[in-house]
Structure formats: structure tokens, C-alpha cells
Amino acid sequence: MYRYDEFDARLVTERVEQFRRQAQRRLSGELTEDQFKPLRLMNGLYLQLHAYMMRINIPYGALSSKQMRQLAHIARTYDKGYGHFTTRQNIQYNWIQLKNVPDALADLAAVEMHGIQSSGNCIRNTTSDQYAGVARDELEDPRVYCEIIRQWSTLHPEFSFLPRKFKIAVTGSPNDRAAVKLHDIGLRMHQNEQGKTGFEVIVGGGQGRTPFVGKTIRDWLAPEHLLSYLEAILRVYNLDGRRDNKYKARIKILVHQIGTDEFRRLVDTEWQQIKDGALNLPQSEIDRINAYFTPPAYAQIDDETESLNEQRTQNPAFDAWVQANLAEHKVSGYSIVNISLKSPKLPPGDVTAVQMDALADLADEYSFSELRVNHRQNLVLADVPQKDLLSLWTKLIELDLATPNIGLISDIIACPGLDYCALANARSIPLAQEIHQRFQDIDKVHDIGELTINISGCMNACGHHHVGHIGILGVDKRGKEFYQFTLGGSSDQNASLGDRTGKGFPADEAVNAVEKILNTYIMVRNDGERFLETYRRVGMKPFKEALYGSA
Amino acid sequence: MIIANTLADGFVVFLTEAHSWTNDITKGAVAETDEQAESLLTAAKQAEQTNVVIDPYLIPINIEDGLRKPTEYREYIRATGPTVPIPS
Incomplete structure (x- = not known):
């Protein structure tokens, strides 16, 4: 997975210290709530019904076991011992205290995490397919482009005060698991007639009080132009999106009001000004980011069809879990394991600190030390050898994390x-x-x-x-x-x-x-x-x- | 009654007769007249000015079997906590 370089690390550490001083000034009364509110929101800190709520980004839902352990530590040390995974592949803590937030953010920074742009009228966490990089139906790994978008959009000076929040999702598979048509911008990778992979660009999707399915404004965009084209879309929205009415300020309203063709024309006009400029993505840069997503060292093994079938026959509960919670892996002998956070005992998406620590251990033991969060509020171990499935399932049962219901009625x-x-x-x-x-x-x-x-x-x-x-x-x-x-x-x-x-x-x-x-x-x-x-x-x-x- | 969040920890609190703040709804002041309500609100706004609490406001309550119960269910949940158990 992606690891911070010196720029990422400095930016996040500096932000923690900046927020520490802001929080101190608020607590001492130097800042009023009206002055402080936009500052705390820029760092993902809300005031909810009962308490403050802190939202932490999980870029495109990817977590290392080390990060998961730190999330458990945050839950235990600064909250009430649990966290809530959201439909945007992020995590929220419901009982954080303002006086503790700077320390919590410093602990998160130590594992390359933060709440920057998890709130406010800016470009939020780019979301993706939870099976990215391992799905059998995938054309190309969308995480590479998610990471490129993350770097481009983080503290982008021109897009820090958009008319309203802005959400981008990317899928590299024809079977869309990232809901790309319901985002401000959805990017769907597919091949053009020459067999080259690029993006269908979909804009103006979204839910809320005025829901729309997104409209395609470009059938195929070459990867080298991704950032310049996104920048052109954001510029049109930034200039022409409504700012007079919060409920009519999302890009979907602009696209609906002026029409898809006119919106496309405005974007193309803007794009001609900046295309082939500084935002061009050379293949070398795509390769550099791609290197962070090199597949792990898979063992050369065959599918465990026979022994797995025998285990399933002998154990109906295991069979139900295999049937509901597994997905096909692109590498033989491996499976993608979905971990349902929809047990009858806990609210959807909630995980206790004890479970988080145990999940980190399971990721270390069975899945190359990585986990993913999906937009349906479940978790994924993406690379589990099929020979280990029974043993993993047995441990998940003990943790109350083996509910066999992915995609079924109770996966709510x-x-x-x-x-x-x-x-x-x-x-x-x-x-x-x-x-x-x-x-x-x-x-x-x-x-x-x-x-x-x-x-x-x-x-x-x-x-x-x-x-x-x-x-x-x-x-x-x-x-x-x-x-x-x-x-x-x-x-x-x-x-x-x-x-x-x-x-x-x-x-x-x-x-x-x-x-x-x-x-x-x-x-x-x-x-x-x-x-x-x-x-x-x-x-x-x-x-x-x-x-x-x-x- | 006056309900608010404390600034430093964010938790829900109620204004007392002595103009201090309590997490315990049974210890909060209950205004029985408009004048009393106005006086509580004035004290609460003062505490907002001095950065003790955030966004204090008056909520109507019923007294049922001697227990104080906010009449609106939003405020009832706010006063008593989530209606589902805290995960543990």
C-alpha cells in the first residue's frame, strides 16, 4: 500500500501542531465557537447530538494492520472503546473530547492517518472498490489513480472553498462495487477500441434530498489527462456552482440545471486551456505510484477445491459463511474474505477496540497485514489462502465477526x-x-x-x-x-x-x-x-x- | 430546562439552580414560568460567552412519575444517550 513520503509526513505533522494551537486558543477563550467551528471541521471534528465526533480518513478504504491497531488504541484511550466504519470507507469516533483531540491526531499521524478534508466544502476521501487489486473481473488497479487523486486534491489551494463538498469514486472493474454513478465524479476504467485502458467520466451523481444518477460527460479519457480533466471539472463547478443555497450547491444541481451537453462544453473549453500542461501525468509518475501497489508475494498454489468442499460438507455453518462472505480472487489458491460488521449485537459498521486489535492480528496472520473497508460498512481481508479459511473462520466466530450475511437481507x-x-x-x-x-x-x-x-x-x-x-x-x-x-x-x-x-x-x-x-x-x-x-x-x-x- | 454541550469534553449538560452545569438531568433547574425560563437562558448565554458551554437552549420537559422527560424525542435521546447499547 501507499506509504507517506517526506512531504505527506511533514504536512500531516504540521497540521496536528496547528490544530493543537487552535484547540488551545479555543479552550482558553481566545477563539469563539463561530471562529473555531470551520477550523475544527477542516480536521474532521464535528459536534454531534451527544458529544464531539471525529472522522478519520481511510484513503480508498485501505488499512494496514498497524493502522488498525492504532485505531483500536484511539478507541480505547480517547473514546468509549469502539469506532464506526462509514459508507465513505472512513472511521468515526462518537465520544472524543476536544481537549484530547490534538493528542489523538498526533497518534494517528504516527501511522500516516488524519482527518484533513474529511469534512467541509472540499474534495473528500476518494473511494474505491474494496476488491481493488485482487478482483478477478478487474482491468486495472484503481488504487493507483485514487492515490494520484489524493495527492492532487490534498490542500489544493483552488478547491479549498468549493460551493459544497465533493466526492470522487473510482472503479477498475465492469462490476461496480464503488457506486461510481452516485458520486460528484465517478471514474470507471474500461478499454477503448484500441484496447487501451482509460476512464469513463461520470458527473453529477449523488443522493441527499435531490438524488441523481450521474451523467457521462466523456466516454474515454486517457490516464495521462486524468488530473487536467478533473481540474477542469472542478473549475467549472467552483465558478458556476450555486453558493446562495446550501441545498442546491452540489455539482449535481449545476449539471441538472444547465444540462449535460452544456456542462461538457464548459469543461472542454476549460480543459483546452490546461491540457498537456503541468497536470499531465507521465507514465513514469503512474509507474512510481503503481510501485506502491505491487502485489504481495503470493505462494504458487492451486485452488483448494477438494479439501474446502470436504470442510464445507462437514460443517454447515462454515459452508454458509463461505457461500455468503467469500469472493473470487484473481490468484489461484486465494480467496477474498468479507468480514460482516452486521452482527445482531452491534450497530452496522461498529467495531470494538478488542475486535480491531484481533482483526489486525488476523490480517498479519492470514492476509499480508492489510485490511480494507467497503462502502457497505464491512471489512475485507483481501488475500487469504484457501487452506486457511477454516482456521480464520473459527477465529472470527470467537470474535463475533463471522456473520454469514454479505449481500443478504441483514447486511443493512x-x-x-x-x-x-x-x-x-x-x-x-x-x-x-x-x-x-x-x-x-x-x-x-x-x-x-x-x-x-x-x-x-x-x-x-x-x-x-x-x-x-x-x-x-x-x-x-x-x-x-x-x-x-x-x-x-x-x-x-x-x-x-x-x-x-x-x-x-x-x-x-x-x-x-x-x-x-x-x-x-x-x-x-x-x-x-x-x-x-x-x-x-x-x-x-x-x-x-x-x-x-x-x- | 437548559441543555448544552460542554466546550472541553463536548458532553451533554443541564444548567442547575446555582448556575453550574451537571450531566445529571435530575439535578438540573426546571423553570415553571416564562420569567424563570428567561432567567435560566440568560445565565446559560453568559456561560456560552465565557466558553464553558456551546449552544445552550431551552427544552420543554414533562414530569412523569417524578422523572423528568424531555417532550421531544430528539431531546429525550440527547438527554439520555443512544437508545441502543454502547458496543463493548
Whole structure:
């Protein structure tokens, strides 16, 4: 993985000391809250419902075991012994104290981590495919370009005060696991007619109160032009994006209001001014960054088909986990292991310090000392030899980290909701847990099959409800929590926004509504048809009837 | 009652009769008239000026079986903590 050079290290260390002085001035009263707030936000420090919340970037979701141990240390020393992995592949601590934040940031800097640009109207953590570099369907490793974008966008002076926040995602696979069509800029790597790999550039996707699937403004962009083209997009947005209304300030509104063709024209005009200039990416620079992502020293081994099958036959619980939580690795004899953070016991995405330390040990033992965070709030050990799967699973069971539910009904995305968030209108976590409890029967869960339920506690949509196969939005209706449903959303290469079913349900009826939707699906589906395919074939009518009657 | 976050640690606190701050809702001052509420708010704003707390404001409460319960569920959760257990 990428390691800091002297510039990265100095920048992060200097920022810690700068923030230490700012925090001291705030605590001594030299700075007012109004003066201090933008400074703390620039370092990822929010004030939430109960306490301060500190968000730490995990660049494109990649973590070393050493960093994971330090995250455990932060949780234990400065917080209440746990952390929350987010839909942006970052981690948040919910109970950090302002007086301790400078020390926590110094500890993070020691392992090349920080909260710079994890908040505010700037370019945020670039996100990617959690299977980057190991996926069998991958064309090229997207982390190389994520890292190049990280370096370009970190403290970029021109883009420190954008109209609103800005999120970029990159995928190197045709099967999009990074939701690139739901980002301010999505980059999808593919080959042109000459067989050369470049980027489809998608802009103006996003969720929130005005959701859009992104629009393609360039079918193929050569890697050497990546930064100049991104800079041109950001310049157009920086100049023309609205600043008068926070809710209309994202790039998606600009693209929607002036139209894709006009936006493309503006970008191209700007691009002609800067193309082939200082931002050109020579192959030597791409190679230099690529060297940080050299594959680990894989053993030359065959797939363990026979012994693995035998272990699965002998142990049905192991079999269920293998079936649900593993993905195909590009190297024979290895598997990608997804670690579900959706146990019935903890809120989605939450991990205790004890688990973090143990996960770091498991990464050292089984997966070349690396872990990944994905946007569905789970973790990944990307390089596990198949001969070790049973032994790894046994240890994960002891840690309550072997829930066999990746991509299934209880693999629910949920934002922190009103249990933690100052913006939320309703709670998300209790509903996620209630759904998990209701659908415990493993046969029924596998019968329902691939399904994403995404829950947000307000229309800012941190829980990605617009793109859940079943999306649930918590609202406040005359002082009570209500939940509105959408169906048919998807964040993959065929991204779509869900359709509203109708009026919302009070909290005590929300799980029943999920059950009615799923019973309807089971009734009307064709053989082997996933929920999303069924919905796309039959439409809203039968689901609406099940939920509201046929009146 | 007046609810706020302390500056140094960020935790939720309530203003007491003595104009100090407590994490314990049962020790916070309850205003029964508009005048009392106004007086509490004035004291709280003073504490904001002197950088003891952030963003103090008044919340309505009910007293049920002798216990103080913020009437809005947002404030109830804010006063009593997450409704799901803290992971351990």
C-alpha cells in the first residue's frame, strides 16, 4: 500500500501542531465557537447530538494492520472503546473530547492517518472498490489513480472553498462495487477500441434530498489527462456552482440545471486551456505510484477445491459463511474474505477496540497485514489462502465477526441516525437491528437471496436509502418517527434510484412493511430471479397492494 | 430546562439552580414560568460567552412519575444517550 513520503509526513505533522494551537486558543477563550467551528471541521471534528465526533480518513478504504491497531488504541484511550466504519470507507469516533483531540491526531499521524478534508466544502476521501487489486473481473488497479487523486486534491489551494463538498469514486472493474454513478465524479476504467485502458467520466451523481444518477460527460479519457480533466471539472463547478443555497450547491444541481451537453462544453473549453500542461501525468509518475501497489508475494498454489468442499460438507455453518462472505480472487489458491460488521449485537459498521486489535492480528496472520473497508460498512481481508479459511473462520466466530450475511437481507447499511447524529430526524440503528432479528432463519434468508436494505435517518441519505433495493427513510411526522419506503434502487453499474411506495409507516409497523414487501416478492418472482430483477419486471403495483391494500 | 454541550469534553449538560452545569438531568433547574425560563437562558448565554458551554437552549420537559422527560424525542435521546447499547 501507499506509504507517506517526506512531504505527506511533514504536512500531516504540521497540521496536528496547528490544530493543537487552535484547540488551545479555543479552550482558553481566545477563539469563539463561530471562529473555531470551520477550523475544527477542516480536521474532521464535528459536534454531534451527544458529544464531539471525529472522522478519520481511510484513503480508498485501505488499512494496514498497524493502522488498525492504532485505531483500536484511539478507541480505547480517547473514546468509549469502539469506532464506526462509514459508507465513505472512513472511521468515526462518537465520544472524543476536544481537549484530547490534538493528542489523538498526533497518534494517528504516527501511522500516516488524519482527518484533513474529511469534512467541509472540499474534495473528500476518494473511494474505491474494496476488491481493488485482487478482483478477478478487474482491468486495472484503481488504487493507483485514487492515490494520484489524493495527492492532487490534498490542500489544493483552488478547491479549498468549493460551493459544497465533493466526492470522487473510482472503479477498475465492469462490476461496480464503488457506486461510481452516485458520486460528484465517478471514474470507471474500461478499454477503448484500441484496447487501451482509460476512464469513463461520470458527473453529477449523488443522493441527499435531490438524488441523481450521474451523467457521462466523456466516454474515454486517457490516464495521462486524468488530473487536467478533473481540474477542469472542478473549475467549472467552483465558478458556476450555486453558493446562495446550501441545498442546491452540489455539482449535481449545476449539471441538472444547465444540462449535460452544456456542462461538457464548459469543461472542454476549460480543459483546452490546461491540457498537456503541468497536470499531465507521465507514465513514469503512474509507474512510481503503481510501485506502491505491487502485489504481495503470493505462494504458487492451486485452488483448494477438494479439501474446502470436504470442510464445507462437514460443517454447515462454515459452508454458509463461505457461500455468503467469500469472493473470487484473481490468484489461484486465494480467496477474498468479507468480514460482516452486521452482527445482531452491534450497530452496522461498529467495531470494538478488542475486535480491531484481533482483526489486525488476523490480517498479519492470514492476509499480508492489510485490511480494507467497503462502502457497505464491512471489512475485507483481501488475500487469504484457501487452506486457511477454516482456521480464520473459527477465529472470527470467537470474535463475533463471522456473520454469514454479505449481500443478504441483514447486511443493512444504516447511518448513525438519531441515536448519534445531530441532523437526523429518526433513528436508523434500532430498525436495522429489528429487521435483522425478524429475519434470522438462515433458510429463509438464503431463499430471499441478494438484497440490499439501506436506511437513512434523514434526507441527507448517508444510509444510501435511494439506492437500496429496499430503501428506508426515517422522517419526523408531528413529533413521531415514521419510515418511508422506496423500491428498486441500485448503486451498481446499472444504478437506479428507488421509487416511493406511498405514505410512510410508524416505527412499530416498519418491519412488518419489510415483511410484506418480501412476501410479495416471493409470491411474484420467477425462478432464480433476484428481488431487484423482480421489481424491475413487475413494477410497484403488487408491492403497493400488499402495503396499502388494493383500494 | 437548559441543555448544552460542554466546550472541553463536548458532553451533554443541564444548567442547575446555582448556575453550574451537571450531566445529571435530575439535578438540573426546571423553570415553571416564562420569567424563570428567561432567567435560566440568560445565565446559560453568559456561560456560552465565557466558553464553558456551546449552544445552550431551552427544552420543554414533562414530569412523569417524578422523572423528568424531555417532550421531544430528539431531546429525550440527547438527554439520555443512544437508545441502543454502547458496543463493548
